[in-house]
Every structure is written in structure tokens, then in C-alpha cells.
Amino acid sequence: MTPPARTGSAQAGGAPPSAAFAMRPELLPELFPSDLLDRLSRVASLRPRVIDVFDGPLDAEILITGWGCPRIDAAVLDGAPRLRAVVHAAGSVKGHLAREVFDRGIAVSSAAEANALPVAEYTIAMLVLAAKRVIPRAREYAAHGWSGDALPGVATPGDSGGLTGAVVGVVGASRVGRLVMDRLRGYGARILLSDPYVTPAEAERAGARLVPLDELCRQAELVTVHAPELPQTRGMFDDRRLSLLRDGAVVINTARGSLIDTDALVRHCATGRIQAVLDVTDPEPLPPGHPLLSMPGVLVTPHISGARGRELRRLGEFAVAEVERYVSGRPFKGAVHAADLDRIA
Incomplete structure (x- = not known):
């Protein structure tokens, strides 16, 4: 039986949920300039390391992903027992999220709308x-x-x-x-x-x-x-x-x-x-x-139509707003569900 999606912070009313980034490290300041990081830090406890390879346990409730995020499969999830939400600061999630993410009831959001x-x-x-x-x-x-x-x-x-x-x-x-x-x-x-x-x-x-x-x-x-x-x-x-x-x-x-x-x-x-x-x-x-x-x-042209340069901030803003929604118990605006996988890019 597939468990229901887990929405809303497991730590609501207490300490802020922990959040980690998984993407190409050089993208972080482009997607999340200092003011957006400040916004995030007001609702979540941010892990300092940007993950570009899953080489150990993941101690985070929220994973904020971007281009270059390593694939998140059953083995990664087994080492991430507290993970409740994946917020993708880019478009398609099909390249880095295995179906097990959805099967385990983890809430997923994508900034595809912004991109x-x-x-x-x-x-x-x-x-x-x-x-x-x-x-x-x-x-x-x-x-x-x-x-x-x-x-x-x-x-x-x-x-x-x-x-x-x-x-x-x-x-x-x-x-x-x-x-x-x-x-x-x-x-x-x-x-x-x-x-x-x-x-x-x-x-x-x-x-x-x-x-x-x-x-x-x-x-x-x-x-x-x-x-x-x-x-x-x-x-x-x-x-x-x-x-x-x-x-x-x-x-x-x-x-x-x-x-x-x-x-x-x-x-x-x-x-x-x-x-x-x-x-x-x-x-x-x-x-x-x-x-x-x-x-x-x-x-x-060399695959340049999507967000680049200054446009990346829009993706970061969308992702920050999604984390804020999650922490306050509201549904994701860019929610992605398992049933969507067979018809989305």
C-alpha cells in the first residue's frame, strides 16, 4: 500500500525543520542569493554543505535540489529516514528522482512553472x-x-x-x-x-x-x-x-x-x-x-531557452516560497505526484 504524501513539517511548532541543498555547488549563489538564503534560514535550519554526491547518511527533512543533483533512489532514501520533502529549484524531476521517492510518501515540488x-x-x-x-x-x-x-x-x-x-x-x-x-x-x-x-x-x-x-x-x-x-x-x-x-x-x-x-x-x-x-x-x-x-x-542554439544567469533567481524564489508553504502546512504550488510521471517532461 502506498503511504499518503507527507505534507507539513514534522517539527511544526518546535524547532525549524532541517534543510539541505543537492545540486552543482556553483549554482547555489545563482539560484539563492544572500537575501533568499536569509528567507530560507528564517523557516529552516540550513545545512552548510552543498551535496553533489550522496556519500553518507542524509540528516535533513527537506532536500532542495537543482541541476546536477545526484539520483535519489532507494539506497539514498534508506540513509535519509527523516526526509519528508524534495523541493526542486529547476524543471523536470524525472532525471534525479526514482519512483521510490513517491512510493515512500515524500512530498515533491518542482519550479517547472517558473522555468x-x-x-x-x-x-x-x-x-x-x-x-x-x-x-x-x-x-x-x-x-x-x-x-x-x-x-x-x-x-x-x-x-x-x-x-x-x-x-x-x-x-x-x-x-x-x-x-x-x-x-x-x-x-x-x-x-x-x-x-x-x-x-x-x-x-x-x-x-x-x-x-x-x-x-x-x-x-x-x-x-x-x-x-x-x-x-x-x-x-x-x-x-x-x-x-x-x-x-x-x-x-x-x-x-x-x-x-x-x-x-x-x-x-x-x-x-x-x-x-x-x-x-x-x-x-x-x-x-x-x-x-x-x-x-x-x-x-x-546550445540549450539556452531555459532559465540562465539572472533568470535563475526566479527558480530560487519559487523554491523558497515552496519551503515556506511546507513549513506552514500548506500544499505545494508546484506539487508533483506519482501519477504525473507518465505525462510530464
Whole structure:
């Protein structure tokens, strides 16, 4: 029998609960500047060491994790009898939390909501550039000079006129996907959505029309991918589905590289029929000299759409607020449950 999730501090009303950090040590001051550490210290007793390897017992009730956290499995849990909550100051928890964490009733939170915003902002920026055909035009300009045809207000072959009225296909109504749809409405884009967990009424409330993925591929000028990596989504954009894309379509992927068949994408982009913006690839990173890195209609960025630099503080703020909720006995805002694991990134 699976025990119920343990929420609220076991030491409520007494000494503050103990909390430890597990992540790459260099991330701690970026995620938790001194003022956020001060906030944490008012509700929890912080362990000074940042754990980057579990090499002994863990004497903490709350574990605050981040990128680089070692995997927490049954063996780690056996050495952490007081652990009651894991608060992840990043996105997906699937890479470092074994299912045993959930089976033992440990409460889990993720800052995926906070990390979704910079990914959505990156996506919108790339959609704007893609709609203007900025990437191939910039490379053509660099290679051959300005042809002089890009005069204000004068359309040239391949121009779509920007996002206003553009048909944009959103694949996955994830946190990022919903933020992207919310922002696209301000541009006057026509939004198609494909997501097996969303009803037509829910899509309509998001400003989109729900369609099967094949139909989305046939109709959309711009396709942005926000689906999780699951057995059924790996390679969802294979040769057949990429062939459905209309001439001149642009595919933007900020989700997981494995969702697109890389070899098939190379073949379709090499002809110039479709274009791509990839912040994630399969493999990642691409090997030096890979064809996608030099194709005029393809832009590959090094997995930078998520929180970086100053944006990391937002994740720390979310995590601190979650610890405050836990200590006061309130439910997590970013709660992750075992039932979520089969459908989240």
C-alpha cells in the first residue's frame, strides 16, 4: 500500500525543520542569493554543505535540489529516514528522482512553472524571427550581400508578413505551450493545438483550435514543439510527419531533441523546403560539422531557452516560497505526484 504524501513539517511548532541543498555547488549563489538564503534560514535550519554526491547518511527533512543533483533512489532514501520533502529549484524531476521517492510518501515540488517563462519568451522571439524569415535572410545577406529587394512594405517570395494572421501550430499544452499560446493571441496569430489530454473546449479557452497532429502539420506555417519526452512521443516528427509540413514551414523545438527524427529533419531541411530552430537536439550536443549547424534555414542554439544567469533567481524564489508553504502546512504550488510521471517532461 502506498503511504499518503507527507505534507507539513514534522517539527511544526518546535524547532525549524532541517534543510539541505543537492545540486552543482556553483549554482547555489545563482539560484539563492544572500537575501533568499536569509528567507530560507528564517523557516529552516540550513545545512552548510552543498551535496553533489550522496556519500553518507542524509540528516535533513527537506532536500532542495537543482541541476546536477545526484539520483535519489532507494539506497539514498534508506540513509535519509527523516526526509519528508524534495523541493526542486529547476524543471523536470524525472532525471534525479526514482519512483521510490513517491512510493515512500515524500512530498515533491518542482519550479517547472517558473522555468517555463524564459522558454516561452525564447519561443516567441524565435517565432517572430521565423515569421519574418530572418535566419535564412541574414545568412544570405552575409554570404552574398544585400540584394536590395527587402524594401519596407514590399513583400518578396517567401515572406509571410510576420505573426499577424499566421497559422501557428502548438504541439503540447504544457506549461510552456500554454504561455506561448497566451502570448500568441496578442500577435493576432491563428493557433492550432495538438494535445491528447486537452478537450476542444479547453483549447478554445486557450485561444486555439484543437486538431490532430497530422492536420496541424498540414496547415501550420510555424510549428512549435512543447510535448514531453515519453515512449509514445519519441520520434513523433518522423519522415512521414515532416513530409506533411507545407513548403516553407518552420519547426521550433525547445522541448526534447528526441521528439524529432534528426536524420529525417536533415533530409527535409537540406532541400530548403522547410526550416528549423532547434534549442534541443538528438544527439545533444550535435557533433562538430553536423549538417544542421551550417544549413542556411536552420538555427541551432546550445540549450539556452531555459532559465540562465539572472533568470535563475526566479527558480530560487519559487523554491523558497515552496519551503515556506511546507513549513506552514500548506500544499505545494508546484506539487508533483506519482501519477504525473507518465505525462510530464
